[in-house]
Amino acid sequence: MVLLLQYxxxxxxxxxxxxxxxxxxxxxxxxxxxxxxxxxxxxxxxALVMKFLPYTHGQSSAFVMFICVLCAAILxxxxxxxxxxxxxxxxxxxxxxxxxxxxxxxxxxxxxxxKSMNTAMNPDDHSSEIKYIDAKKAFLTNIGKFxxxxxxxxxxxxxxxxxxxxxxxxxxxxxxxxxxxxxxxxSVGISVFKMRWAGVLLSGLLGGLGGITYITAGVSxxxxxxxxxxFGFLSLAVMIFGAWxxxxxxxxxxxxxxxxxxxxxYNGFAFLKAxxxxxxxxxxxxxxxxxxxxxxxxxxxxxxxxxxxPYDKGMR
Amino acid sequence: xENQYAIEMLNITKRFPxxxxxxxxxxxxxxxxxxxxLGENGAGKSTLMSVLFGxxxxxxxxxxKDGQVVKINDPNDANRLGIGMVHQHFKLVECFSVLDNIIxxxxxNTAGFLQKAEARQKVLDLSEKYGLQVDPDAxxxxxxxxxxxxxxxxxxxxxENEILIFDEPTAVLTPQEIEELMQIMKGLAAEGKSILFIxxxxxxxxxxxxxxxxxxxxxxxxxxxxxxxxxxxxSRMMVGRDVEFVVAKEPAKPTDVVxxxxxxxxxxxxxxxxxxxxxSLQVRKGEIVCIAGIDGNGxxxxxxxxxxxxxxxxxxxEFLGQDITKMxxxxxxxxxxSHIPEDRHKHGLVLDYSLENNLVLQRYFEPEFTNKAGxxxxxxxxxYAERLIKEYDVRSGQGPITPARAMSGGNxxxxxxxxxxxxxxxxxxxxxPTRGLDVGAIEFIHRQIVAHRDAGNAVLLVSLELEEVMxxxxxxxxxYEGEIVGELDPxxxxxxxxxxxxxxxxxx
Numbered sequence: 001m002v003l004l005l006q007y008x009x010x011x012x013x014x015x016x017x018x019x020x021x022x023x024x025x026x027x028x029x030x031x032x033x034x035x036x037x038x039x040x041x042x043x044x045x046x047a048l049v050m051k052f053l054p055y056t057h058g059q060s061s062a063f064v065m066f067i068c069v070l071c072a073a074i075l076x077x078x079x080x081x082x083x084x085x086x087x088x089x090x091x092x093x094x095x096x097x098x099x100x101x102x103x104x105x106x107x108x109x110x111x112x113x114x115k116s117m118n119t120a121m122n123p124d125d126h127s128s129e130i131k132y133i134d135a136k137k138a139f140l141t142n143i144g145k146f147x148x149x150x151x152x153x154x155x156x157x158x159x160x161x162x163x164x165x166x167x168x169x170x171x172x173x174x175x176x177x178x179x180x181x182x183x184x185x186x187s188v189g190i191s192v193f194k195m196r197w198a199g200v201l202l203s204g205l206l207g208g209l210g211g212i213t214y215i216t217a218g219v220s221x222x223x224x225x226x227x228x229x230x231f232g233f234l235s236l237a238v239m240i241f242g243a244w245x246x247x248x249x250x251x252x253x254x255x256x257x258x259x260x261x262x263x264x265x266y267n268g269f270a271f272l273k274a275x276x277x278x279x280x281x282x283x284x285x286x287x288x289x290x291x292x293x294x295x296x297x298x299x300x301x302x303x304x305x306x307x308x309x310p311y312d313k314g315m316r
Numbered sequence: 317x318e319n320q321y322a323i324e325m326l327n328i329t330k331r332f333p334x335x336x337x338x339x340x341x342x343x344x345x346x347x348x349x350x351x352x353x354l355g356e357n358g359a360g361k362s363t364l365m366s367v368l369f370g371x372x373x374x375x376x377x378x379x380x381k382d383g384q385v386v387k388i389n390d391p392n393d394a395n396r397l398g399i400g401m402v403h404q405h406f407k408l409v410e411c412f413s414v415l416d417n418i419i420x421x422x423x424x425n426t427a428g429f430l431q432k433a434e435a436r437q438k439v440l441d442l443s444e445k446y447g448l449q450v451d452p453d454a455x456x457x458x459x460x461x462x463x464x465x466x467x468x469x470x471x472x473x474x475x476e477n478e479i480l481i482f483d484e485p486t487a488v489l490t491p492q493e494i495e496e497l498m499q500i501m502k503g504l505a506a507e508g509k510s511i512l513f514i515x516x517x518x519x520x521x522x523x524x525x526x527x528x529x530x531x532x533x534x535x536x537x538x539x540x541x542x543x544x545x546x547x548x549x550x551s552r553m554m555v556g557r558d559v560e561f562v563v564a565k566e567p568a569k570p571t572d573v574v575x576x577x578x579x580x581x582x583x584x585x586x587x588x589x590x591x592x593x594x595x596s597l598q599v600r601k602g603e604i605v606c607i608a609g610i611d612g613n614g615x616x617x618x619x620x621x622x623x624x625x626x627x628x629x630x631x632x633x634e635f636l637g638q639d640i641t642k643m644x645x646x647x648x649x650x651x652x653x654s655h656i657p658e659d660r661h662k663h664g665l666v667l668d669y670s671l672e673n674n675l676v677l678q679r680y681f682e683p684e685f686t687n688k689a690g691x692x693x694x695x696x697x698x699x700y701a702e703r704l705i706k707e708y709d710v711r712s713g714q715g716p717i718t719p720a721r722a723m724s725g726g727n728x729x730x731x732x733x734x735x736x737x738x739x740x741x742x743x744x745x746x747x748x749p750t751r752g753l754d755v756g757a758i759e760f761i762h763r764q765i766v767a768h769r770d771a772g773n774a775v776l777l778v779s780l781e782l783e784e785v786m787x788x789x790x791x792x793x794x795x796y797e798g799e800i801v802g803e804l805d806p807x808x809x810x811x812x813x814x815x816x817x818x819x820x821x822x823x824x
Contacts, residue, residue, distance in 0.1 A: 170423040170430055177409050177420055184407035188421030188471075189392040305410065 002145045003265045004258075010217040012250075012257030013155035014210050018235035019242065019249045020162045021206030026244060027166060028199025029179035029192075031308045033099025034084045035207045036232025037106025038077050040224070042208025043215045044110045045076025047222060050132035057137040065138040066150055069212060077208015078201050080106065085200035089193055092310035107227035114224045133220040151213040158206060163246040175199055179304035182311045192311045210235065218264060230287065234260075237290035243301035259285040319383035322347045322510040323368075323399070323479050328377035330363055337363040338374070341536040343529055345479065350501055350511045352521040352542075354554050355531035356754030361514055364531070365481065369394045369401070400472030401481040406464050408456045414467050415439060415452040418474050435474075442473045446503055461611065462493040469500065480504060481512045486520055487751075490610050491782060491815035498524045516554070516754050518547045519783075530554050555756050565766045568790035570600035573634075574743050574774035575622070580631035582617040590629060591617035593798040599743065604765065604775040606789030606806075608782070610818050614798035615778045616658055619747055622776075623655045624648050625663070636742060649678055652742035656732055656749050658778070664732045665720045672701035672716035675735050708734035709760070726753045730761075737764055744768055747778040762788055782811050796820045 018035050025032035032038075049072040055065050084102055087093040111128045118125040139150040166172040177185040178195040186192050214231055215222040238256055242249030263282035266272040323345045330338040338360045345351050355361045366372045368379065370388035378385050381397050388394050408417050415432060418439055424431045439452050448466045456464060465485060472480050482501070486494045501524055505511055515521055521528055522542060530537040530553040537553050576598050584591035591614045599605045607615050620626035622633060624645040633641050640648055649655075657663035665674050676685050676697050685693050685700070701716040710730045712718035720728060733749060746765060750758040765788065769775050779785050785792060785806070792804040794817040801823035804814060816822040 168430060169428045170425045171428060173412075173416060173420060173423060173430065177412070180409045180411060181407070184409050184417075185420070187391065187401075187403070187407040189395055190421055302411070 001268075003268055004261055006147055007218065007261030007264050008254065008258045009152050010149050010213070010257075011260040012253045013149070013152045014214045014217060014231060015235050015238045015253040015256055015260075016155045016250055017151075017158055017206050017213060018210035018232060019239040019253060020158060020246060021203035021210065022236055022239040023242075023244050023246065023249060024162060024166070024175070024206065025199045025203035026239070026304050026307045027176045027179045028196045029182060029304060029306045029309070029311065030084070030088050030196055030200050031095045031099065032081075032084065032200065032203045032207075033096055033236070034081070034102035034106070034232075035099075035203070035210075035235055036228060036230070037099075037103040038080050038084075038204055038207035039211030039214060039228045039232050040106040040110050041080040042073040042077035042204075042211030043222065043228065044113065044211075044224065045208065046070075046073035046212030047130040047132060047215060048072065050135035051130050053135070055135045055138060057134055060138075062138040065135060069135075069139075070154070070209070073208040073212035074205050075208070077206075077211065078204040081200050081204025081207065084204075085197050088310065089196045089200070092312070095308050095310075103232070107225070110224040110227075128224040129221050130224070131221045132216075136216050136220050139216060149213070149216065151209070151216065154209060155213070158209070159246055159250055162206075166246065171198075176304070178311075179307055182306050186311075196311065207232070234286060234290055237294055240301055240303075241290075241293055241297055244303065256286050256290065259289050320346055321380070322382065324380040324383075325364065325368060326378050326380065328364065328367055328374045328379075330367055330372055330374045336534050338367065339534045339536075340376075341531065341534075343536075344539075345510050345512055346527075347510050348505055348508050349526040350505050350513055350524055352525035352528040353512060353514045353531070354516060354518075354521060354528055354550060356516065356533075356554060356756060359531040359554075359754075360534040361531060363534075365401070365483070365514070368399065368481075395475065395477075398476065398478040399481065400475060400477030400479070401483060402465065402468040402472070402485055404483045404485075404487065406468055408464055408467060410457040411455060413453050413455055414450050414459070414463075414470075417456060417467055418452075418471050422475060439470060439474060442470055446473065446507070447500060448473075461488045462490070462496070465489070465493075465497070466500075469504075477509075479510050479512070481514065483514045484516075485513075486515070486517060488611060488780070490819055491811055492819060494520070518550055518755075521550065522547055532556055551755060554754075563762045563766060563787045565788075566770070568603040568769070570603040570790070571772075572601050573598050574601055574636060575599040575776065576634040577622070578632045578634075580618070580621055580633065581629040582614075582621045582626055583629050584617065589798075591798050592621060594631070595795075595798075595800055597793060597800065599774045599776050601742075601772050601774050602769060603790045604769050604777055604788055605791045605793065606777040606779060606785050607793050607795050608779065608785045608814060608818060609795035611780055613795050613818075615747070615795055617798075618795070619655070619658070619745060619778055623653070623657075623745060649739075652739075654736040654739050654741035654744045656736050656744070656746040658747040658751075660725075660728055660732055665728060667719070667721040669720055670717045671705070671710070671712055671720055671723065671731060672697050674720050674731060675701045675704050675716075678735065678739065704731075704734040704738055707738075710734060726757050729753060730757065733761055733764065737768055740771075741773065743774045743776065745776045745778075748780060749777070750779075750781065750784060758784075782814060785814070786811060794818055796823070 018039060022032050022035055046069045049069050053065060053068055084098055087098045088095045114128045114130055115126060118127055141148045166176065174185065174190050175195050177190065178192050182192040211228060214228055234256060238252045239249055242252040262285060266282050321344050325343045328338050328341045341364060353361055363372065367374050370390045370393050379388060386397060415436055419435045424435050436452050443450050448470055450463055450466050450470060485497060489497060501511055513525055525542050527539055527541055528550060529539040532554060578596050580592055580595045581590050582592040595618060609615050617626060621628050628641060632639060635651060635653060661667060679685060680692065685697055687693055698716055705715065708730050711727050712723045736744065750761050765775055777789060789806050792806055793800050794802045796818065797820065802817045
């Protein structure tokens with residue numbers, strides 16, 4: 001039971017962080033389909049720090065390690081999202097196509113980097129794996145049987161920050177105006193370009209955080225050729241189900257996180273085990289649930305009106 | 317001597333490739349006056365305003381504020397100089413509250429956090445002072461167009477703008493709301509604000525303005541005092557010739573029923589209610605029946621139902637004696653139904669197609685334009701397009717091969733009208749056929765519609781322009797909240813009475 005809770009919370013944290021990233025970007029008017037790719041690159045940034053920063057559990061400062069990994073993931077995510085921002089905002093490219101391209105590039109790029117790095121260090125090693133068994137312990141605190149991952153706390157903090165940012169600040173009001181009616185925003189002297197850049201970069205930040213959280217959830221090595229197994233897209237589903245509202249997104253993330261966690265721990269429940277359903281079914285659950293849920297709810301939820309439309313000054 | 321002008325645009329010239337949009341134009345706005353800017357479509361009004369807002373830099377000429385020469389490089393400069401504008405299409409974020417829209421861009425804040433209490437008080441004070449009734453917490457998409465416009469005005473007042481520009485503000489309002497707006501404008505001028513009122517509605521200019529400047533084809537024609545002029549003179553200045561205001565037409569001689577609608581109900585896409593509720597009506601040969609009403613009372617959906625763009629929830633449509641309730645759009649069109657749509661960009665044109673392809677959009681499959689193997693006969697299409705362009709005076713940069721997107725709104729509309737009327741339909745459905753057009757073009761289109769009626773065809777007109785409703789129609793049906801609430805005879809009713817029906821205050 002504790003295990004189920006633990007997994008639910010960690011997967012929910014991933015979904016929450018990434019979905020918040022999507023939410024901020026879409027409120028500024030840019031559809032961020034590249035979240036999957038941003039997650040991979042963010043995870044890569046964090047994993048590299050975990051691999052190369054010397055750390056012995058119990059001796060080195062866990063906090064320093066944590067901050068370094070956090071910053072590396074954020075930096076990588078933000079840098080990668082620059083590509084999306086530049087293509088979609090400055091070059092007015094089709095946001096769906098750029099997002100898809102960046103997703104493919106993300107996994108491929110990470111695989112190539114890790115493979116060549118592994119091969120350079122050991123000519124027989126052609127894997128795309130990074131191991132961070134020791135370093136990962138830096139983020140874990142045991143409370144009884146419950147293993148608290150610090151990124152869970154980061155996710156909750158981010159939830160509060162994003163909510164305040166979007167609805168209580170000048171920045172948020174302007175950002176949302178750009179996603180709803182950029183011409184109106186421009187007519188009162190707001191730079192739509194700047195706000196959209198800010199939205200995309202923030203989503204890069206949150207996506208990178210989500211990526212590192214994902215690869216430290218439960219495992220201690222990561223094969224980068226697997227990417228992040230569709231979690232970026234799942235987060236988009238969470239965002240739509242959550243109707244672009246931070247707290248509803250949090251609720252949706254918990255629901256989806258629960259189904260994802262079931263796949264990991266269903267063995268621990270006697271009655272689920274007795275049903276004798278193949279594990280593949282449990283692993284499919286979050287994706288199937290997202291299909292069903294979206295089919296029934298996506299029609300009702302209201303997306304920012306101008307999302308996906310490149311801003312053109314001449315248009316009225 | 318103290319300078320009496322709030323803003324002066326002196327000898328402004330702005331050229332675009334191949335065209336002089338503003339040719340030596342001078343506009344001087346006195347403090348505390350209402351100054352009308354009159355001109356046809358394409359006369360250069362928008363270009364002049366874009367120069368004032370810094371969107372374009374003029375090649376020649378200067379702008380003075382309170383007698384000082386100023387340089388306006390972008391809209392922010394204009395804002396700083398206290399120039400504000402109510403755009404024709406409101407610049408409001410629909411899912412924001414009235415208050416949020418007003419403060420957007422000049423948000424009162426402490427370290428980035430919004431402080432709305434003070435702003436709300438200021439908005440309430442302003443709305444009381446100028447009689448601009450709004451609810452600061454209402455969401456824009458839930459309030460009336462009139463209140464949205466008041467929000468736009470408050471936006472300018474909140475920014476303490478001194479020069480207020482109204483760009484065709486009455487196009488979307490009911491007669492009562494227009495009357496209110498006129499009072500508000502007079503009140504603002506009395507408080508010392510200078511108002512520039514862009515319009516091509518002569519009646520309104522005569523009622524509210526102190527002076528009027530007229531532009532024609534990019535040139536400055538002159539400025540007159542309204543007290544010393546007449547409507548006829550203004551229109552002559554604008555068009556360059558005499559214009560007939562009253563549509564000359566014989567009394568209608570309706571004969572056979574062309575369109576018979578029984579109990580039509582159409583669901584709404586916006587809300588759970590039906591947009592059209594149990595509407596029955598008939599349109600006969602040789603008459604123009606007009607559906608009047610305030611925008612959003614089901615006229616759009618009613619036309620969708622008849623033209624086949626939306627399925628009916630219940631009811632029956634008969635056209636030329638045949639049940640067409642479930643007939644596809646193409647068949648209706650081939651049977652002799654033409655539709656000049658409300659939204660010319662969405663339903664009227666393929667914007668990225670050339671003008672000639674747009675002109676044959678409904679006929680390309682006819683043997684005249686397609687050979688037996690299925691290839692288009694380009695030469696015939698070109699010839700046909702050239703004829704329509706000439707007959708209907710559709711102006712464009714490159715003739716038949718101009719992309720529809722590159723044409724002005726008025727000429728796009730003329731192209732649609734040419735296409736729809738030239739089909740010689742038994743029933744012409746015209747929705748807002750003259751929206752955004754100037755007096756000359758309106759006169760032309762009205763004559764076409766009347767001629768079509770006189771040729772023995774039926775016309776169903778949907779219009780928000782009361783003047784058009786009154787002068788063009790033979791029979792008026794008023795639609796309110798999806799129902800026909802009254803049938804009026806344009807010869808026996810008044811605009812005021814019509815307005816009461818439209819506002820739901822009266823019904824038969």
